[in-house]
Amino acid sequence: MTPAQRLRQIANVVNLSTPLGLAVAAASRSTLTRGPRGLLIAAGYGWKLPHAGAFTLGNVILYRAPHGVAGTNSVLLGHEEQHSTQYAYCLGLPFLALYGVAAAWSMLRSGNPGSSNFFERQAGLAAGGYIDTDHHRQDGPAGNGIEAS
Structure with missing residues (x-):
């Protein structure tokens, strides 16, 4: 692990x-294994909420996928790892409320x-399986991100 990953952990x-x-x-009876970069992989999460195929709580990434499949998609793992970092810089549990406001x-x-959620955009919409449907922002003729009127 890098010093930054250890600090996040x-x-x-x-x-x-x-x-x-x-x-x-533990409560959802997920199978827990060590992942890369100080992350923990919890496979077989079966509760109804949240609806996502994977979600993060601190350094624990909970997957609906079974053990052996969970954590093997490096793009999704990288996306969820970004959320782990967001927990660290949001000082932990306040991230849940901040994420809720961003999702609303x-x-x-x-x-x-997802598409206008600051945290999902920062983690990478496509990497998390989100489609960018934020049509309020359009690139100008030079692709410079100027807001359309």
């Missing part, structure tokens, strides 16, 4: 987001919880 234990992830993994804003703006 420690921060997410101290800020209680990883312990929450471990508790959810995205629903109001674009009709889905």
Whole structure:
């Protein structure tokens, strides 16, 4: 692990987001294994919410996929790893409320919880399986990101 990955791992234990992830993994009877870069992979998550194929709590990434398949898609794993970093810089559990506000804003703006969500955009929409439906922002003639009127 790099020093930054180790710092993220420690921060997410101290800020209680990883312990929450471990508790959810245990309560949902997910199979827990060590992943790369200080991440933990919880496979076989079966609760109805959230609807995502994978989601992150601290350094724990919970997958609906079974053991042996969970964590093998490096693009999705990288996306979820970005959320792990977001927990660290949001000081842990406040990330859940901030993410909820960002998802609600995205629903109001674009009709889905991801395409206008700051956290999903920062982690990479396509990597997380989201489609960019944010039509409020259009590139100008030079592709310079100028807002359309």
